[in-house]
Amino acid sequence: MNPSAPDKTFPVSWWELHRDAKALAWRLMSLAPFKGIIAITRGGMVPAAIIARELEVRLIETLCIASYDDRTQGRAQILKAVEGDGTDWLIIDDLVDTGATARLVRELLPKAHFATVYAKPAGRPLVDTFVTEVSQDTWILFPWDTDMQAVPPLIKR
Numbered sequence: 037m038n039p040s041a042p043d044k045t046f047p048v049s050w051w052e053l054h055r056d057a058k059a060l061a062w063r064l065m066s067l068a069p070f071k072g073i074i075a076i077t078r079g080g081m082v083p084a085a086i087i088a089r090e091l092e093v094r095l096i097e098t099l100c101i102a103s104y105d106d107r108t109q110g111r112a113q114i115l116k117a118v119e120g121d122g123t124d125w126l127i128i129d130d131l132v133d134t135g136a137t138a139r140l141v142r143e144l145l146p147k148a149h150f151a152t153v154y155a156k157p158a159g160r161p162l163v164d165t166f167v168t169e170v171s172q173d174t175w176i177l178f179p180w181d182t183d184m185q186a187v188p189p190l191i192k193r
Contacts, residue, residue: 044174048154053130053179056153057083060167061090064126067149071124074099074148076141077115079130079178083153087128099127099144103137112140122148131176132159132166 048056064087072095075084081098088096100116118125122145131154132138138159141150154176155166170176187193 044171045177046170046174047177047182048179050179053082053153054086056167057086058090060128060151060153060165061087063165063167064091064149064151067126069093070126070149071095072097072126074118074122074125074127074145076101076127076129076137080128080152082180083130084128087126087151091126093126097125099141101137101140112137114140114144117144121146125149126151128152130154130178132156132163135159135162138162 060083068091070091070093073084073088073093074097075081077098077100084096088094097118098116099118101112101114103112125145125148127141127145127148127150129137129152132152133156135158138150139162142162149165150163151165152163153167155163155169156172157169158172160166160169
């Protein structure tokens, strides 16, 4: 494991992610309708699908950005952009962490409403709406990145 990676983990199950994404949709309802949703790949795709269903949004675009390698955030690289300035669009991502990806998204789509399911303090000011805040030194274990397995008690780790 990377020595600069966070020590704490916050595991999120499929059920919890669905619940939290639906809670985000509740918060966004008063801002609807949106022209469409822009999902930040890859983490934003699952929450975007849930939110699209709840807000009855049929138009979903992707902004493809690569910024993580294992548990280390590196320089964000745009793999596929979206046209326009974001007017009337809703951007969805799973998490805002350091804010590096969010800053890039804000530069590309300054007029979009940016929402994430989870937020860490360093990136929180860059999003308009989020549901749950976790500490900066916590790594969120999303259900697509985990597998069921036995683990030692916390005191033995």
